[in-house]
Amino acid sequence: MTRASRLIIGIGNPSRGDDALGPRAIDRLEALNLPDVELLTDFQLQVEYLLDMEARKEVVFIDASASGEEAFQFAPVTALADQSYSSHALTPAAVLAAYERHYGQAAPPAYVLAIRGYEFELGEELSKRAALNLEAALAFLAGRLTLP
Amino acid sequence: MSFELETAAHPENLRRVAIEPLSRVEGHGKVTLLLDEYDRVQQARLHIVEFRGFEKFVQGRPFWEIPVMVQRLCGICPVSHHLAASKAMDQIVGATQLTPTAEKLRRLMHYGQILQSHALHFFHLSSPDLLFGFDSDRARRNIVGVAAAHPDIARQGVLLRKFGQEVIRVTAGKRIHGTSAIPGGVNKNLSQEERDFLLADIYPVIAWSRDAVQLIRRLFEQNLSLYTSFGRFRAHTLSLIRADGAMDLYHGGLRARDRDGHTLFDHVEYDHYWDYVFEEVKSWSYMKFPFFRSLGPEQGWYRVGPLTRVTQCDFIDTPFAERERREFLAFDEGSASGATLAYHWARMIEMLHAAEMIKELLHDDDLMGEDLVTSGTRQERGVGMIEAPRGTLIHHYRVNEDDLVVRANLIVSTTHNNQAMNEAIRAVARQYLDGRKLSEGLLNHIEVAVRAFDPCLSCATHALGKMPLIVELLDAGGVRLDAISRDN
Secondary structure (H helix, E strand, C coil), X not given: CCCCCEEEEEECCCCCHHHHHHHHHHHHHHHHCCCCEEEEEXXXXXXXXXXXXXXXXXXXXXXXXXXXXXXEEEEEECCCCCHHHHCCCECHHHHHHHHHHHHCCCCCCEEEEEEECCCCCCCXXXXXXXXXXXXXXXXXXXHHHCCC | CCCCCCCCCCHHHCEEEEEECCCXXXXXXXXXXXXXXXXXXXXXXXXXXXXXXXXXXXXXXXXXXXXXXXXXXXXXXHHHHHHHHHHHHHHHCCCCCCCHHHHHHXXXXXXXXXXXXXXXXXXXXXXXXXXXXXXCCCCCCXXXXXXXXXXXXXXXXXXXXXXXXXXXXXXXXXXXXXXXXXXXXXXXXXXXXXXXXXXXXXXXXXXXXXXXXXXXXXXXXXXXXXXXXXXXXXXXXXXXXXXXXXXXCCCXXXXXECCCCCEEEEEECHHHHHHCXXXXXXXXXXXXXXXXXXXXXXXXCEECCHHHHHHHCCECCCHHHHHHHHHHHHHHHHHHHHCCCHHXXXXXXXXXXXXXXXXXXXXXXXXXXXXXXXXXXXXXEEEEEEEECCEEEXXXXXECCCCEEEEEEEECHHHXXXXXXXXXXXXXXXXXXXXXXXXXXXXXXXXXXXXXHCCCCCCCCCCECCCCCEEEEXXXXXXXXXXXXXXX
């Protein structure tokens, strides 16, 4: 089976306020039915996600950010064996590093779309400010995905 | 009541060391040590900010939504919550006996969860400490270091984890937020194609699991004194047990033994667990301290989880795991069976058992049956209990006549082990930290003890920028004297 060139992983708990930004973004992207894109979502990254990254041309991680001035930030991420390596929740950089160790080759180009969130309590809805940030981030990402 | 090193006589005169939050322990875990001017440990406490808002989260919701909703409490063991809540809701709908297809599909899902969780814990969270040493170079003491020095072990860890996740995906209907377990049964069976897909990989999974048991055994053999004495303490024990005494991680009666191995109670139906287990509140911890009612809070605390299950069952009904259980119990005249680090050994025996059970179930045609749901006389109270990867998990609900949840109580395995983990860190503090200048390596000894239990509090949020480890050295007035951060 041929894999989609792009993999987009939304990270977060849908029931924890603004932590839902990642999965909400994936819900919205699913509705766009984007060609050659695979969408995944999970509460957090773990080491087996390196297997999902094989044979991709690009990987994008979407996560809520608990800090930062802007509505969102989009930045490349490279492999780094940080201390999240042995955690229940890995950083994108750590998964990339695990990929390189596992396959013995460079990981595909990867980016983090970090959307600013503010409230993370269980049972809370997305905050209004985070919802606005999500729209801005999706507008940016949709534009980028439609580029050749 | 108070335990040795739980409360210092004069804390105002002591230095305070805080490890916050614990690396590789999810949520808001923190250890505080109070040291006197001679670096003698006067107080050691593990604080875990356990989430207690789930009652509000589920109150007012229709009971049939709960098995799916509770998965959002925890990203690490959502399947365990899914199944424990489903078992509670089985009682609500009066389903006293599930159909063979429903029970076996749930069991398959559960063993997939056990396999992937134990693999993650051993290979990724704990093997760096075990393979390189507790105070080895921390730049190397991680899974990258393991991958460099032991590439086959690291690779097997990834593939075992992935296989367990695939079992969950196939049985739960989705990769995450599964929906297949419902009150009274399941909403899907296993197709022939799905069964063949999983069968294709099960034999290497069993082989790797057997290798993992041998790996932890070798580590014990090579470091016998350290491994059998590290953080050692004596505790009562609690687990589910099958009617014939076999290990059963999905269902059974309650068995409890005292510190000397004498039976306190056995084969107790868990739907009145509160007659046997009660929870105490302490002012310094958000997390409750459960204890056996018959012994009281001071004497009645206990431990749960893999070490308890492997030592407390009469046998394991899969051949490779049973052989390993016997060898584990006989090892060095039984010295490993009460060792804190033996949690890892027991965990690998359970992983092997889970792999064997998955193979056995995949050859059972009942998984492809069509009779999925049953029901009986409607009840207003439901209790579900399961042996989750980290230990006994209790879900308890009351549902009104409008089918809405009006009360909920969960006791997770990390809560059951609260006092036991505190005992382990106090033992380590006495053994390794008392009277010595603290270093990152020495403080990691504390974390090694906590990690043996694999406490999971991932109901905490994991947004970017929220997972640092800060070790702070404070004076008695709370002024920061020094700090080490593991946040890269």
